[in-house]
Amino acid sequence: MQIENEFGSFGVDKDYLHHLVNLARSHLGDDLIFCFFLKDGKVYRTLSLIIPIFLIEFYMGWLTHWGENMAKTDAFSTASALEIILSRNGSAMLYMAHGGTNFGFYNGANAQESESNYIADLTSYDYDVPISESGDVDGAKFKALRSVIAMYSAASLPPVPKNNEKTGYGGIKLEKTSSLFDILDSNLLTKAIESDNPISMEAAGQMFGFLLYTSEYTAKGKESTLSIPKVPIEPKCMLHAFL
Structure with a gap:
């Protein structure tokens, strides 16, 4: 539990x-x-x-941030760790057994050790799992884990299904219909929330997506420096997050 x-x-x-x-x-x-x-x-x-022994979240892999190489874990090591648990009459929840996708803006982000180090997660929730997002089960990790589970299962395992058939849909051409900032400018007067200090998304009544913060800054003298703490320091990650 x-x-x-x-x-x-x-x-x-x-x-x-x-x-x-x-x-x-x-x-x-x-x-x-x-x-x-x-x-x-x-x-x-x-x-x-x-x-008795129940590992709540036995990770199959790990998440990947924009700009990083895809996170991978070794099939043999993963299966060996599971065997240690099962050999002691324990149980484990594979996190995850089947990959998935975070739709819309639900992929989230991490800040690492610094709040200013914003790194967006990929929309893929695959985590290098044994059953891929497309339902494929012919990978080394699936086979290794299945072999271990078969050793300790009281019943015979069902046959392995075939991979899902796939097809190509060809190229998709996107056409620009309007500018994001043009749309924002036309709606700012009716939807803007005025506040002396930046507010959270929840306080603005928005649970996901993005907020656009704007402010007026009056320069003092010929040269002025505007300093904004706790903002992304990895531009490529932030760029991908907004695209």
Whole structure:
């Protein structure tokens, strides 16, 4: 049972985590094993109950940001790690078994260790998984994991399906119909929100997408320097994010 996921990636409120432990024990009893991820003396990532061994998120790979090489993990190492869990009568949730796509603006981004280092995630949610986004199952990772699962499964595994058939749709020609900024200029007067300081997307009633912040700046003298902290320092990533 997973109680908390990734809270420690954004905060170190140990009182909150202790509250979750006490709440779980009040409903499930004291005979529980809690799994914490620790780093530099702080609680990170996941708070889970292990009954018996249950790995909540067994990562098949990792995400990729714009401008990076595609994240890949070794098939043999991944299968070997799963075998260690199953050999001890444990269970694991493959995260993920099947790849996917973040549609629209749901791909998100990370800030790494600095809030100014904005790096956008790809819309692909493949994570180098055993079953690709297109449904292919002929990769090395799928075969390696299937072999391990077959060793510890009480029932015979079903036959492996064929890869999905694919076809080419030819070239797609895009034609410009209007300018983004022309559309914005025509709607700013009716949709703009005035504020003394920048507000969050949630405060503007928008849950995803992009916000355009504008401000008037009066230069002082012949030369002035405008400094804006906590903005992207990797232009190529930001450019891709807006395209």
